[in-house]
Amino acid sequence: MRKIEEICDLESIGNYILRNRNYKNQSLEEQEHFILSAFHSKNWEKIKKTDRIILLREVENIEAQKLQREPFEIKLLPADYKWNEFYMDFYVDKKNRKIYSRRNFVEDGIMQVQENEQMKKTRIRHINYELLDCLYHEQYHIMTSHYFRIYQTGMENAYKEHSEYIVWGSRVGAMSIYNNQEMMKKRHYIYRMIPDEYYAFQYAEEKVKHKAQQLIDIYGEDKGYNYYLSVLEESKKGVVNNYYENTGDKEKLTYDQIYQKLLDSYIGDYEKECGCEVFGETKADLCLRKSIIEKKIK
Secondary structure: OOOHHHHHHHHHHHHHHOOOOOHOOOOOHHHHHHHOOOOOHHHHHOOHHHHHHHHHHHHHHHHHOOOOOOOOOEEEEEEOOOOOOOOOEEEEEEOOOOOEEHHHHHHEEEEEEEEEEEEEEEEEEOOOOOOOHHHHHHHHHHHHHHHHHHHOOOOHOOOHHHHHHHHHHOOOOOHHHOOOOHHHOOOHHHOOOOHHHHHHHHHHHHHHHHHHHHHHHHHOOOHHHHHHHHHHHHHHHHHHHHHHHHOOOOOOOOOHHHHHHHHHHHHHHHHHHHHOOOOOHHHHHHHHHOOHHHHHHO
């Protein structure tokens, strides 16, 4: 198969993916390596904006084949589209098997954020790894639903991430969070610390880092990846600051420590409500469970 940099120099990578027999005859591993090579900044800068959606769709097609599930359709929506009154950069509709994003986010790197009832536009300087992260995030949600539906029959067989989500859900309730606009705007840390979201962010981060390092070994230093890492750091700092602003907690905690503290509080609340000592047993049980992220990160 021709190298990605040759394709970028000579023709549309979208046309090559969709029509070239040599590409289609390659192994799944070879196809994935070729597609992900496009996300290194040296190659990304040569790719047409309109080909970006084709690359994302191919990443989803390959991941679906690896997990032996049907691929979700990725659709681009208008710039001003809202989901549940929110401007969303990426989101998944598992019922209808679709992943949605906004055209100006994918093609122009425009992130839209609501602040005090106003929509603020921010341009991301290097969108390549941010797009990959967003897609991996939604794929985590698809993957967990797929595995829990097909392979898990009950709590006794659940993965660590799903078990923690069950613990959280027994105390809070998912839709009460996602449908609470005021909470999502002002107490953003709660959304980030929902187990299903906390692990989706973790999965996407670890998978991007794993893939990016492979590309750096081949193509060298990547300014887009360095920018991605800086955005990750700032995002986590924002969550931590939001937690302290809303809770007044005096204990100095990291991003991950906040998650563990909140999870412990859910277990503790359940223990008080049921009047039985389950905290130690539940914590020990969660520690012993296998992680779906560790199983599927490569």
